[in-house]
Amino acid sequence: xxxxxxxxxxxxxxxxxxxxxxxxxxxxxxxxxxxxxxxxxxxxxxxxxxxxxxxxxxxxxxxxxxxxxxxxxxxxxxxxxxxxxxxxxxxxxxxxxxxxxxxxxxxxxxxxxxxxxxxxxxxxxxxxxxxxxxxxxxxxxxxxxxxxxxxxxxxxxxxxxxxxxxxxxxxxxxxxxxxxxxxxxxxxxxxxxxxxxxxxxxxxxxxxxxxxxxxxxxxxxxxxxxxxxxxxxxxxxxxxxxxxxxxxxxxxxxxxxxxxxxxxxxxxxxxxxxxxxxxxxxxxxxxxxxxxxxxxxxxxxxxxxxxxxxxxxxxxxxxxxxxxxxxxxxxxxxxxxxxxxxxxxxxxxxxxxxxxxxxxxxxxxxxxxxxxxxxxxxxxxxxxxxxxxxxxxxxxxxxxxxxxxxxxxxxxxxxxxxxxxxxxxxxxxxxxxxxxxxxxxxxxxxxxxxxxxxxxxxxxxxxxxxxxxxxxxxxxxxxxxxxxxxxxxxxxxxxxxxxxxxxxxxxxxxxxxxxxxxxxxxxxxxxxxxxxxxxxxxxxxxxxxxxxxxxxxxxxxxxxxxxxxxxxxxxxxxxxxxxxxxxxxxxxxxxxxxxxxxxxxxxxxxxxxxxxxxxxxxxxxxxxxxxxxxxxxxxxxxxxxxxxxxx
Numbered sequence: 001x002x003x004x005x006x007x008x009x010x011x012x013x014x015x016x017x018x019x020x021x022x023x024x025x026x027x028x029x030x031x032x033x034x035x036x037x038x039x040x041x042x043x044x045x046x047x048x049x050x051x052x053x054x055x056x057x058x059x060x061x062x063x064x065x066x067x068x069x070x071x072x073x074x075x076x077x078x079x080x081x082x083x084x085x086x087x088x089x090x091x092x093x094x095x096x097x098x099x100x101x102x103x104x105x106x107x108x109x110x111x112x113x114x115x116x117x118x119x120x121x122x123x124x125x126x127x128x129x130x131x132x133x134x135x136x137x138x139x140x141x142x143x144x145x146x147x148x149x150x151x152x153x154x155x156x157x158x159x160x161x162x163x164x165x166x167x168x169x170x171x172x173x174x175x176x177x178x179x180x181x182x183x184x185x186x187x188x189x190x191x192x193x194x195x196x197x198x199x200x201x202x203x204x205x206x207x208x209x210x211x212x213x214x215x216x217x218x219x220x221x222x223x224x225x226x227x228x229x230x231x232x233x234x235x236x237x238x239x240x241x242x243x244x245x246x247x248x249x250x251x252x253x254x255x256x257x258x259x260x261x262x263x264x265x266x267x268x269x270x271x272x273x274x275x276x277x278x279x280x281x282x283x284x285x286x287x288x289x290x291x292x293x294x295x296x297x298x299x300x301x302x303x304x305x306x307x308x309x310x311x312x313x314x315x316x317x318x319x320x321x322x323x324x325x326x327x328x329x330x331x332x333x334x335x336x337x338x339x340x341x342x343x344x345x346x347x348x349x350x351x352x353x354x355x356x357x358x359x360x361x362x363x364x365x366x367x368x369x370x371x372x373x374x375x376x377x378x379x380x381x382x383x384x385x386x387x388x389x390x391x392x393x394x395x396x397x398x399x400x401x402x403x404x405x406x407x408x409x410x411x412x413x414x415x416x417x418x419x420x421x422x423x424x425x426x427x428x429x430x431x432x433x434x435x436x437x438x439x440x441x442x443x444x445x446x447x448x449x450x451x452x453x454x455x456x457x458x459x460x461x462x463x464x465x466x467x468x469x470x471x472x473x474x475x476x477x478x479x480x481x482x483x484x485x486x487x488x489x490x491x492x493x494x495x496x497x498x499x500x501x502x503x504x505x506x507x508x509x510x511x512x513x514x515x516x517x518x519x520x521x522x523x524x525x526x527x528x529x530x531x532x533x534x535x536x537x538x539x540x541x542x543x544x545x546x547x548x549x550x551x552x553x554x555x556x557x558x559x560x561x562x563x564x565x566x567x568x569x570x571x572x573x574x575x576x577x578x579x580x581x582x583x584x585x586x587x588x589x590x591x592x593x594x595x596x597x598x599x600x601x602x603x604x605x606x607x608x609x610x611x612x613x614x615x616x617x618x619x620x621x622x623x624x625x626x627x628x629x630x631x632x633x634x635x636x637x638x639x640x641x642x643x644x645x646x647x
Contacts, residue, residue, distance in 0.1 A: 012423035021427035046369035068118035081146035087153035088412035095419035098164030124178035148196035155204030202268025259304030263332025270339035301356030319545035330360030371401035383636035432482030465530030534585035534592035549642035569621035
């Protein structure tokens with residue numbers, strides 16, 4: 001693998017010092033509409049205000065005011081990690097300000113930073129749950145206290161601000177640096193030989209090192225990564241694997257334990273591996289990613305099948321009806337996977353990011369941006385119960401999208417992801433530009449040798465599969481460069497068309513990456529056509545939770561069968577239909593349709609019967625499917641992604 005050193009930092013959440021790819025940030029890529037543009041618009045107009053309103057009404061922002069006034073612990077509200085939601089909100093604001101320059105958001109950002117700054121102690125310590133008279137001592141509950149976790153999110157917020165507004169005088173970067181300096185003193189090589197029970201500080205420290213150029217922060221991130229797996233935390237009923245403290249990171253074979261913790265730690269470890277030139281650690285992370293994707297990831301891209309500990313199950317343990325698939329685990333998966341993509345450039349990484357974006361991240365928020373899924377089941381057995389708009393919901397007990405949760409990590413996590421999404425679209429290397437995700441967008445950047453590159457992406461994807469890249473370079477043709485486009489793994493039969501003043505070329509392209517190298521002129525067009533017909537997908541036989549079933553996918557979207565669409569079958573429960581054997585899904589009016597049989601409902605004293613008895617279906621019907629990310633938007637329903645096939 002050829003690694004290149006990056007000398008400038010893009011306006012991007014991730015800016016590695018080395019890698020085969022350089023991310024193009026918000027100043028270089030701008031999503032201009034379509035599927036993701038609409039969601040960014042709702043995020044900026046509705047979700048950010050909704051989040052701040054809840055942070056105020058629930059008292060999580062007010063905790064900082066109490067700290068500044070010396071009034072803690074009386075009146076403190078929220079869980080021990082509630083500070084982190086304020087920091088994630090600040091990060092989302094920073095990216096949205098970078099994206100839009102909205103002066104109202106700038107005012108809100110500065111107001112919140114002022115309140116946070118007032119709560120910081122003289123030596124840099126910043127937490128509203130620990131360390132003051134009447135509270136537990138600092139660093140006294142590392143398994144569950146989340147002090148370092150909260151600071152990791154503070155560091156990421158400061159990084160977002162420094163990259164989007166490097167000359168800002170609000171002071172957030174200084175707040176973060178004082179806290180990071182304290183962490184290095186307390187937990188450095190000569191300090192406490194300890195880690196946090198929830199990984200996150202590793203990512204924040206690594207990116208803070210990149211922004212400031214201070215190597216101490218990277219070294220501290222490396223120390224935290226290397227300390228995992230050596231029993232630094234107490235044992236618990238789920239085992240130390242819950243904290244990723246059972247096996248050293250470089251010795252692990254797969255992600256395990258709490259799915260968010262595992263992905264955050266892996267993202268931080270990838271940062272450390274890249275910036276310290278530790279190829280052995282990077283190879284270990286690739287190995288873990290490979291097995292996790294192959295054996296512990298849902299068809300939606302979701303991760304985590306255990307409710308009790310929000311954790312990965314064993315290999316192939318992927319029950320649809322018990323899928324936890326926490327939204328934050330999806331965010332963490334994207335964080336980890338994007339770092340591997342920047343290091344290696346593999347299309348498979350972008351494939352997983354796309355799958356997770358469309359079927360986890362897009363699924364969580366309601367269309368108005370003011371209610372969310374915390375967990376993302378693949379099979380809803382009973383109709384959900386609408387959430388009380390004025391109440392706070394238990395995190396995983398909400399069967400429909402809820403406005404806020406007792407553990408409300410997911411809403412600001414979704415908000416910061418959508419606000420920074422422009423920076424996950426494309427990358428550059430010494431020879432050209434690579435498009436990884438498809439959305440209407442403008443791309444204006446320069447190659448390493450200074451050559452300017454300008455083009456627009458025109459597409460309705462995923463409504464259809466046409467991606468049209470139109471070059472807008474005003475200068476005379478320069479030396480050739482390479483435009484690379486990802487062909488998703490599902491896109492067998494994709495076609496590439498290149499239209500220039502020299503003529504038209506067209507060819508079929510295989511899944512992976514297809515490239516066009518030429519001295520592009522203004523008006524040159526490269527078109528990728530992806531086949532978007534609905535398709536059937538079968539699970540590995542070892543996924544016993546889905547054996548005997550199929551799923552329907554269309555492009556990057558997983559489709560679902562929802563009870564509100566079952567009137568043609570004469571039932572209102574997805575448990576009473578099965579797919580007709582040999583049927584193929586069809587597309588009508590932009591929706592996927594399948595033929596199903598209605599199964600007989602037998603209310604008896606005993607729900608089992610001898611095999612081979614008469615189980616003839618009682619009717620057939622053709623019914624529509626809905627994109628999984630739209631399920632339950634029409635009201636309470638039953639739903640399933642994996643549909644059984646009739647015998």
